[in-house]
Amino acid sequence: MTKEITVTINGEEHTHEVESRTLLVHFIREIAELTGTHIGCDTSSCGACTILIDGKSAKSCTILAVQVNGKNVTTVEGLATTEGVHPIQEGFKENHGLHCGFCTSGMMMRCVELLENNPNPTEEEIRWGISGNLCRCTGYNNIVKAVQYAGAKLRGDELPSTEPVFVE
Amino acid sequence: MIQCKTSKEIGGMGHSVKRKEDDRFVHGKGTYVDDIQLKGMLFMDIARSPYAYAKIKNINKDLAMAVDGVLAVITGKDLEQYNLHWMPTLMSDTQMVLPTDTVMHQGQEVAAIIATSREAARDGREALVPGIEYEVMKPIVDPFKALDDDAPLLRPDKEGQKDNQAWHWEVGQKEETEKIFAEADVVVKEQMHIPRIHVASIETCGIVADYDKVQNHLTTHLTTQAPHAIRTVIALVAGHVGLTEEKIRVIAHDIGGGFGGKVPVFPGYVIAIAATFLIGKPVKWIEDRSDNLTNSFARDYHITAEMAGTKDGKILASRMKVLADHGYTDGAANPSKFPTGMFSIGTGSYDYKHAFMEADAIYTNKPPGGVAYRCSFRVTEAVHAIERITDRFALEIGKDPAELRSENFIKKEDFPWQSPTGWEYDSGDYQAGLDLAMKTVEYDKLRVEQKAKWKEGKLMGIGLSTFTEIVGAGPSKDFDILGIKMFDSAEIRVHPTGKAIARFGTKSQGQGHETTYAQIIAEELGIPSKDIQIEEGDTDPAPYGLGTYASRSTPTAGAAAAIAARKLRDKAKKIAAYLLEVSEDDLEWEPGKWFVKGAPEKAKTIQELVFAAYTNHPQGMEGGFEATHYYDPPNLTFPSGAYICVVDIDPDTFEIKVRRFVAIDDAGHIINPMVAQGQVHGGLTQGIAPAMYEEIIYDEDGNALNGTLMDYLVPTAVESPNWETGHTVTPSPHHPIGAKGIGESPTVGAPPAIANAIIDALRPYGITHLDIPITPYKVFKALKEKGVLDKDITGFEA
Ligand code: FES
Numbered sequence: 001m002t003k004e005i006t007v008t009i010n011g012e013e014h015t016h017e018v019e020s021r022t023l024l025v026h027f028i029r030e031i032a033e034l035t036g037t038h039i040g041c042d043t044s045s046c047g048a049c050t051i052l053i054d055g056k057s058a059k060s061c062t063i064l065a066v067q068v069n070g071k072n073v074t075t076v077e078g079l080a081t082t083e084g085v086h087p088i089q090e091g092f093k094e095n096h097g098l099h100c101g102f103c104t105s106g107m108m109m110r111c112v113e114l115l116e117n118n119p120n121p122t123e124e125e126i127r128w129g130i131s132g133n134l135c136r137c138t139g140y141n142n143i144v145k146a147v148q149y150a151g152a153k154l155r156g157d158e159l160p161s162t163e164p165v166f167v168e
Numbered sequence: 169m170i171q172c173k174t175s176k177e178i179g180g181m182g183h184s185v186k187r188k189e190d191d192r193f194v195h196g197k198g199t200y201v202d203d204i205q206l207k208g209m210l211f212m213d214i215a216r217s218p219y220a221y222a223k224i225k226n227i228n229k230d231l232a233m234a235v236d237g238v239l240a241v242i243t244g245k246d247l248e249q250y251n252l253h254w255m256p257t258l259m260s261d262t263q264m265v266l267p268t269d270t271v272m273h274q275g276q277e278v279a280a281i282i283a284t285s286r287e288a289a290r291d292g293r294e295a296l297v298p299g300i301e302y303e304v305m306k307p308i309v310d311p312f313k314a315l316d317d318d319a320p321l322l323r324p325d326k327e328g329q330k331d332n333q334a335w336h337w338e339v340g341q342k343e344e345t346e347k348i349f350a351e352a353d354v355v356v357k358e359q360m361h362i363p364r365i366h367v368a369s370i371e372t373c374g375i376v377a378d379y380d381k382v383q384n385h386l387t388t389h390l391t392t393q394a395p396h397a398i399r400t401v402i403a404l405v406a407g408h409v410g411l412t413e414e415k416i417r418v419i420a421h422d423i424g425g426g427f428g429g430k431v432p433v434f435p436g437y438v439i440a441i442a443a444t445f446l447i448g449k450p451v452k453w454i455e456d457r458s459d460n461l462t463n464s465f466a467r468d469y470h471i472t473a474e475m476a477g478t479k480d481g482k483i484l485a486s487r488m489k490v491l492a493d494h495g496y497t498d499g500a501a502n503p504s505k506f507p508t509g510m511f512s513i514g515t516g517s518y519d520y521k522h523a524f525m526e527a528d529a530i531y532t533n534k535p536p537g538g539v540a541y542r543c544s545f546r547v548t549e550a551v552h553a554i555e556r557i558t559d560r561f562a563l564e565i566g567k568d569p570a571e572l573r574s575e576n577f578i579k580k581e582d583f584p585w586q587s588p589t590g591w592e593y594d595s596g597d598y599q600a601g602l603d604l605a606m607k608t609v610e611y612d613k614l615r616v617e618q619k620a621k622w623k624e625g626k627l628m629g630i631g632l633s634t635f636t637e638i639v640g641a642g643p644s645k646d647f648d649i650l651g652i653k654m655f656d657s658a659e660i661r662v663h664p665t666g667k668a669i670a671r672f673g674t675k676s677q678g679q680g681h682e683t684t685y686a687q688i689i690a691e692e693l694g695i696p697s698k699d700i701q702i703e704e705g706d707t708d709p710a711p712y713g714l715g716t717y718a719s720r721s722t723p724t725a726g727a728a729a730a731i732a733a734r735k736l737r738d739k740a741k742k743i744a745a746y747l748l749e750v751s752e753d754d755l756e757w758e759p760g761k762w763f764v765k766g767a768p769e770k771a772k773t774i775q776e777l778v779f780a781a782y783t784n785h786p787q788g789m790e791g792g793f794e795a796t797h798y799y800d801p802p803n804l805t806f807p808s809g810a811y812i813c814v815v816d817i818d819p820d821t822f823e824i825k826v827r828r829f830v831a832i833d834d835a836g837h838i839i840n841p842m843v844a845q846g847q848v849h850g851g852l853t854q855g856i857a858p859a860m861y862e863e864i865i866y867d868e869d870g871n872a873l874n875g876t877l878m879d880y881l882v883p884t885a886v887e888s889p890n891w892e893t894g895h896t897v898t899p900s901p902h903h904p905i906g907a908k909g910i911g912e913s914p915t916v917g918a919p920p921a922i923a924n925a926i927i928d929a930l931r932p933y934g935i936t937h938l939d940i941p942i943t944p945y946k947v948f949k950a951l952k953e954k955g956v957l958d959k960d961i962t963g964f965e966a
């Protein structure tokens with residue numbers, strides 16, 4: 001069974017005939033050809049596929065494309081604007097919040113919503129807030145720093161140091 | 169403190185330069201294998217065996233062929249016609265690409281379905297599965313039963329194979345060690361299992377195989393940590409059908425984490441290559457997560473560890489006996505002379521003269537593997553055993569484990585040090601690391617607090633691990649994989665305008681080579697690291713090398729980069745002498761320029777000298793500014809670490825909370841402190857993972873019980889504590905830049921620190937050992953067995 005749907009991704013309309021079983025993540029990656037959204041599992045566990053639907057984070061591997069007909073989707077490719085990168089992108093780069101980059105798109109999308117709901121989260125709130133997203137490389141310390149940095153930037157506060165801190 | 173020799177602008181070693189690769193990743197512009205879309209590309213799916221051991225009676229291909237979009241079904245019998253149904257493993261064992269008659273583990277590939285879309289391939293698979301008939305046999309799951317008289321012979325295909333033993337290995341002084349054990353005051357012994365785990369990189373494995381029939385040329389876009397070695401293996405497997413090595417190009421684009429899991433050649437790769445070869449269209453295969461978790465593995469060592477010593481705490485000897493469950497074939501990726509990898513590092517950081525280690529590898533009906541999990545060839549197993557048994561020894565004689573370690577450390581003036589198992593440790597200062605770790609956690613205060621807590625019946629523990637790693641494989645006299653020597657390479661080309669490109673035989677999977685290799689070259693040549701582009705992973709342009717695993721990139725390719733850069737610095741010196749009209753002996757180097765001794769205003773910058781190499785070089789000198797080096801290390805490098813973990817265990821739920829974890833690493837000179845620290849953080853989380861959460865569990869029929877990310881517990885940010893890290897710096901004396909490698913130390917060193925802490929918390933109740941992963945339920949069970957608890961909790965078995 002197929003159905004024609006229109007999904008707005010990063011402000012651009014994509015109208016396509018899709019099989020009703022087509023997953024949103026495949027629609028984004030293969031039909032809209034935005035491959036920044038990744039797939040890391042088959043049980044909705046890893047969060048590599050996280051995107052925003054009408055501003056709320058969601059795992060796009062767990063949603064059918066037909067379910068977002070008429071909705072607004074934001075992917076990692078939609079974070080930066082002509083003004084420059086989004087504070088969360090800057091936060092991840094400046095604080096070494098990524099290694100292989102595979103979890104990063106989904107992780108950042110989740111963090112965008114996290115900071116929208118809670119502009120100045122504690123470390124504990126950040127850790128619980130991203131607990132639906134797995135990262136196998138970074139050990140999370142620097143992801144926490146990246147979110148704190150982005151939070152400060154979004155609030156217009158003084159930016160925390162990005163130098164690595166060692167025990168001495 | 170890390171000292172920098174270059175300015176921030178040059179950005180050589182010691183600067184926390186921000187990573188160059190990150191711009192593409194934070195914009196979602198990385199290129200991972202599943203991102204590759206080629207014109208006319210077909211999709212492959214794989215039907216797998218539901219049984220651990222069975223004969224294949226029939227495969228009714230028609231069921232799949234009837235599905236819309238399915239173009240072909242490939243079975244072992246099809247591949248047999250081309251003699252492609254078996255392939256060598258990196259350990260010179262053999263592995264089925266697809267079975268012709270018998271399946272050897274649950275989840276083994278049985279048939280591949282090629283179709284015009286991913287969905288059609290999946291539909292074909294679903295249709296095919298009921299059409300595969302099996303005759304189920306009783307599998308061997310428990311390796312301890314594999315050598316029983318009535319055990320079936322699992323590998324009759326191997327000539328001369330009489331039982332289910334793959335190999336036996338031993339090293340050390342058997343008789344002297346036995347004598348010491350017989351006469352020693354104190355002997356301790358524990359039986360340990362290091363479980364089956366999986367690296368679970370967030371990207372699974374995959375390939376886009378693209379064969380051009382007209383040109384007889386194969387391009388594979390592949391998730392591989394060792395592209396060059398894989399090209400050679402493909403040529404060895406498929407050379408007889410005309411795919412010789414010059415016709416093969418392996419490209420590893422961005423890789424979403426490797427950790428050792430992307431070193432081997434998996435059957436899916438070979439089937440996809442066979443399919444594109446036969447059909448002439450590109451074929452994509454991306455492994456499912458569940459297939460990924462249940463089709464290869466790391467560890468699975470059963471170790472009997474023993475230590476002998478004196479009552480006052482002098483270690484005299486150690487003994488380790490391993491039963492290694494390899495599944496149905498030895499699919500590990502160790503250097504060929506080392507079937508147990510670097511397990512023989514298991515005498516640790518301690519000064520004693522006698523040890524004996526042996527291992528027996530066993531075939532069972534489980535998936536093959538034995539690859540690393542962020543570990544230099546079985547070092548983690550060895551370190552776990554020695555660090556656990558050292559603690560056990562301290563417990564036995566009633567000595568503080570920190571004190572016992574200090575008293576037995578190899579002293580910094582005793583390096584180079586010959587280990588009883590044949591290694592020459594290059595350098596170390598173990599006490600310095602331990603001192604810093606103890607000072608940071610305030611060790612003595614913690615012990616006082618612990619005593620008070622114990623009095624109140626609270627469970628608090630402090631665990632140490634003071635380990636020595638062995639990485640950087642390796643010297644060509646001893647180290648090869650399938651006969652190929654384990655050197656690695658760097659090629660630097662500097663363009664006329666002073667900007668450079670450098671290519672390597674290694675392949676980053678997140679380690680940040682694009683940044684750190686550039687810093688090494690910047691350090692040696694004075695060209696700013698931002699002006700140096702790094703490329704790896706494409707076998708056509710890059711020089712040959714054995715790849716990135718076992719923390720070998722900095723020790724081998726990093727050294728190659730430094731030496732190639734020094735060749736160029738020498739060339740620059742000749743040009744400078746010519747331009748400045750002085751003798752070479754009158755010149756002195758400062759990062760970025762050659763100048764005349766005593767007259768620093770008479771100088772030529774590296775950029776001017778490079779330009780001259782293209783525009784105005786001395787007659788008779790070769791033009792251009794390029795150098796290549798293949799680095800054959802004289803020895804391995806021996807990073808070390810001192811880790812301390814503090815845990816609190818909830819007396820009601822037995823939840824284990826890591827209160828603090830301090831990791832002091834010594835990796836010699838550090839190239840980029842930010843990146844090195846990031847490696848330590850990540851490695852520590854991959855250390856807590858097997859210590860507390862991860863294990864692939866099999867039932868007695870050989871079914872993997874937790875083959876998805878829902879029940880195989882990869883730590884999230886909540887389980888992962890805030891890591892506190894630092895370093896001491898003891899440069900490797902034989903390495904060109906004094907570096908040792910860092911990526912794996914934390915994964916190697918953390919599990920025993922955590923296990924020791926948890927067991928230390930339970931010490932008042934007579935508990936001397938628990939196998940990892942140590943879960944709340946295991947703690948509960950151990951306390952229950954000791955008669956400490958009157959309550960009961962059930963339902964958590966396996
Ligand atoms: S791909 Fe893993 S949660 Fe969506």
Ligand code: FES
Nearest residue numbers: 099103135136137
């Ligand atoms: S950076 Fe590799 S999985 Fe997060």
